[in-house]
Amino acid sequence: MSLHPVTAAVTERIVERSREVRADYLDRMEAARNQGPGRAKLSCANWAHAFAASPDEDKQRMRNPAAPNIAIVSAYNDMLSAHQPLERFPELIKAGAEEVGATAQFAGGTPAMCDGVTQGRPGMELSLFSRDVIAMSTAVALTHDAFDAALLLGICDKIVPGLTIGALAFGHLPVIFVPGGPMSSGLSNAEKARVRGLFAEGKATRDELLDVEMKSYHGPGTCTFYGTANSNQMMMEMMGLHLPGSAFIHPNTPLRDALVAYAPKRAVEITQAANAYTPMAAVVDAKAIVNALAGLLATGGSTNHTLHLVAMARAAGVLIDWTDFDELSAVTPLLARVYPNGSEDVNAFHAAGGMAFVVRELLDAGLAHDDVTTVAGPGLRRYQQEPFLEHGELVWRDGTAQSLNPDILRPVSDPFQPEGGLRLLKGGLGRAVIKTSAVKPENLAVEAPALVFDDQDDLLAAHKRGELNRDFIAVVRFQGPRANGMPELHSLTPVLGVLQDKGFKVALVTDGRMSGASGKVPAAIHVTPEAAMGGVLASVRDGDVIRLDGHTGELAILVDPAELSARAAAPTPPAAFGYGRELFGWMRRAAGPAEAGACALFGDAA
Known part of the structure; x- marks a missing residue:
């Protein structure tokens, strides 16, 4: 061939x-x-x-x-x-x-x-x-x-x-x-996801959640x-x-x-x-x-x-x-x-x-x-x-020349979808990637007002207060390698998934990472330039309309460019200490951009 x-x-x-x-x-x-x-x-x-x-x-x-x-x-x-x-x-x-x-x-x-x-x-x-x-x-x-x-x-x-x-x-x-x-294999993934969703809604106890997790990771x-x-x-x-x-x-x-x-x-x-x-x-x-x-x-x-x-x-x-x-x-x-x-x-x-x-x-x-x-x-x-x-x-x-379970594995002649599981997004907010393979096609495009958070815990707290029952795109910024080491934001997946299941149009835009197990909610991740390095994310405000389109590869902010450039960028939060984080300050300062691998070892941070 x-x-x-x-x-x-x-x-x-x-x-x-x-x-x-x-x-x-x-x-x-x-x-x-x-x-x-x-x-x-x-x-x-x-x-x-x-x-x-x-x-x-x-x-x-x-x-x-x-x-x-x-x-x-x-x-x-x-x-x-x-x-x-x-x-x-x-x-x-x-x-x-x-x-x-x-x-x-x-x-x-x-x-x-x-x-x-x-x-x-x-x-x-x-x-x-x-x-x-x-x-x-x-x-x-x-x-x-x-x-x-x-x-x-x-x-x-x-x-x-x-x-x-x-x-x-x-x-x-x-x-x-x-x-x-x-x-x-342990507990089914569907049951694990179900109980995680119930816990995010406050409908399952911590003991019930722990029991499910222990049966999954066993x-x-x-x-x-x-x-x-x-x-x-x-x-x-x-x-x-x-x-x-x-x-x-x-x-x-x-x-x-x-x-x-x-x-x-x-x-x-x-x-x-x-x-x-x-x-x-x-x-x-x-x-x-x-x-x-x-x-x-x-x-x-x-x-x-x-x-x-x-x-x-x-x-x-x-x-x-x-x-x-x-x-x-x-x-x-x-x-x-x-x-x-x-x-x-x-x-x-x-x-x-x-x-x-x-x-x-x-x-x-x-x-x-x-x-x-x-x-x-x-x-x-x-x-x-x-x-x-x-x-x-x-x-x-x-090995076998035929899939033994077409619900899991298929040939090129009959794939689950004609394209792979990742796509580049680009536009007024910068460049990002999205994992499309777990997102239903009808959920891949979202245009909605932004809700801006500088910490994932702030989003989780807003959900507990009942403030997120609406269409919105969560902007979680200052999560890039220079800001705080680019932690995964996997804790957001259950909450956003619950809101999506309720029928709301929701998505995530962040300069941070999601888990390798990123799921069903559309997420523009690894946004580059990150907010801490002069990225447009630092200038986004609540209510700004954002368009995330996984079909066309668009990541746009529907704000007049002149207005956007005239805004004062939000300040980068101070570096946190404790849990060994202070020992990694030089790596944060040396890290290259996400698209270059977010590595501190190659001397090309820019």
Whole structure:
């Protein structure tokens, strides 16, 4: 199948836009590769320090300059359900490495915070920048320069992007991501959403809500809705950084353990000393980024990746923007409906055909590049296979060519909708993105008076006072990366959803983020420029009529431009302190705009 002309054109534009930055990145990675394996550059004292605490048998292997040594970088903690299974992985990895004459060392850990715990709390203001901290933590782990390859253990929202950004600074090394998989399915998503809505209306008690939440989030593994964590896992497959089909296998199962144990063996096969040398810099290129975009759009993935994927690509010297998302979305059909875009979870998605089916469909339609390098070998076709255990041995077989549940997963020939799940909005209020896949078409366009809030708690308080039973567009501003670290505003979803269900025309416009599980209310998010950086949002007043049209891509304020420009902008609220927020002040000051990834590490804040 020939490449779709829009996919080809967007890819070529990205390549041209990135040519200088990408060439500089590859030159730096080639220089690092030419220095040879890390331990070859270490003095005897340096090298002895690196394995002083290792078992004697590992020490003997490490004395052999030809024996590969693999770094393990993990985001393990036992507070996050997705990361708790990682506790067992290092021993499985070390045993797998030993089988092929290699060693593996736990090189370092990274923090991993849970947005589900910090939603609506002060800690959420650290969430986005934890990605950059994770990137730096990964660099600290790998800068010991004693490794031939790296295995990265992390799953959730900021963790995978942070690990990717950090590891790309060591792109001369082969890198494989080792996921943990989703928890088993709990309470139905429809019932969870119902009780959340009742609680927002004051018709369910806190105990009733907690009971529902505990039945939903009940064991080890990722949360099973299709938010940022599971979008991460999808993208790692589309980018060729996972072993094929490993994204959605449950933790603590024989198949998951076999995949974990195989990862170091494959890492050894793609080291610089092997015949199939596959550095991360060769895997993550413009075509891989376009493949990740195609997967994100086809599956209705998280809006957070309009930030994270931009930053990940930049770390590899690849420059993308929201116009690329928008143009690819226009030709990439929506193939999956997974909660909150549908009623079923990622376990049902996987059972219906999952990633193997999505990869096959996108490749057959010319919407993804097959001619890419992956950690499993050349070509993305490898990822239309699924792993199985056959007499205790790990094997791969072709995935299903037919969806096993068309209510969850469909082919390109019969999609849920002809376009992908994300769209660019632009107009007098700036540039923003909207997740369209979960919003009914009749709700995608709203023209209504603005109600302006400088804090999400003010909106919630207005709802409790009964002041929001009307048509309106909520403007929640000073929520961008420079203002307060760009916290998610997921707490607004139940309230706005209840009002929409009552028949009111409601929408949200914000320079902040919504959850990766953004739902049924139209929301123009990540508005750039943000209010704290001179954006028009700072001049909006209650009663100004705003038009948000997800069909046409319009984000307009129906106020005379001369009047708007003559207004005094609202002052940025002072930075809050406590809960560690004061430690992140330099990141807020250094953060680039949302469309550039809202990253503090690239030195291009503007």
